[in-house]
Amino acid sequence: MGCYAMAAITALTAQNTLGVRSILNASDFLNNQLLAALDDITPDAVKIGMLPDEQAVMTVASVIEKYALKNIVLDPVMTATSGDKLAASGMIDAMCRELLPKVTLLTPNIPEAEGLSGLKIACINDAGRAARRIAAEYSITAVLVKGGHLPPQGDLLFDSQSGKTWVFEGEHIDTTNTHGTGCTLSSAIACGLACGLTIDESVERAKSFITAAIKEGADYAIGQGHGAVNHLYNIIKNPIQWK
Numbered sequence: 001m002g003c004y005a006m007a008a009i010t011a012l013t014a015q016n017t018l019g020v021r022s023i024l025n026a027s028d029f030l031n032n033q034l035l036a037a038l039d040d041i042t043p044d045a046v047k048i049g050m051l052p053d054e055q056a057v058m059t060v061a062s063v064i065e066k067y068a069l070k071n072i073v074l075d076p077v078m079t080a081t082s083g084d085k086l087a088a089s090g091m092i093d094a095m096c097r098e099l100l101p102k103v104t105l106l107t108p109n110i111p112e113a114e115g116l117s118g119l120k121i122a123c124i125n126d127a128g129r130a131a132r133r134i135a136a137e138y139s140i141t142a143v144l145v146k147g148g149h150l151p152p153q154g155d156l157l158f159d160s161q162s163g164k165t166w167v168f169e170g171e172h173i174d175t176t177n178t179h180g181t182g183c184t185l186s187s188a189i190a191c192g193l194a195c196g197l198t199i200d201e202s203v204e205r206a207k208s209f210i211t212a213a214i215k216e217g218a219d220y221a222i223g224q225g226h227g228a229v230n231h232l233y234n235i236i237k238n239p240i241q242w243k
Helices: 027-038 054-067 089-102 110-117 124-138 181-194 199-217 233-237
Strands: 011-016 019-025 046-048 072-074 142-145 155-159 165-168
Touching (some): 027 054, 054 089, 072 181, 110 124, 124 142, 124 155, 155 199, 165 199, 181 199
Parallel strands (some): 046 072
Antiparallel strands (some): 011 019, 142 155, 155 165
């Protein structure tokens, strides 16, 4: 996606394509990782994924304020693709209270959007109502409700500053290789924001990327459960020609 990523590990997961076996919390070490990275390099965008507990949330919120970080994309990871729970109960309350008001874009899936909005989502119009409620409730610039749990109607983006709504139509791809789709999408959106694209442009480019990654990985037989998408499809199709 044209960006260089620095990673701060919030937790280690022992998992495979069938599910998550155990989680090792790294919240005590998270602050040191973040300070080491940010004291050296100022990021153009931030993607936040799995936060295992309240301590991790408070650490990230504090660092955002300390370094005045911008273009923050939060994927409110609560469960894995396999359905395994990844977050402690106190994390969600802390995230809503301390982190959501600092976020540029929130990218919940349907169950997460229902939990945050208190609304049942059965169609794209419901997704719009949920996005608007979440944005207003938590003072978030924009909300992207991912429609993977709905019939193929696409994802809905609501921008609270302009009041505009976009629907990015989805394409159903018949495959079980969907491990990492949400993480990939939010990371790709952050790359777009880092490159100077608007929120809707970043979402559109990221959607194209993840759709192609799912398509190109659809027929791979890796593992017995949810295989991964093919992040490297473009490199594989256009390999470097070494002299």
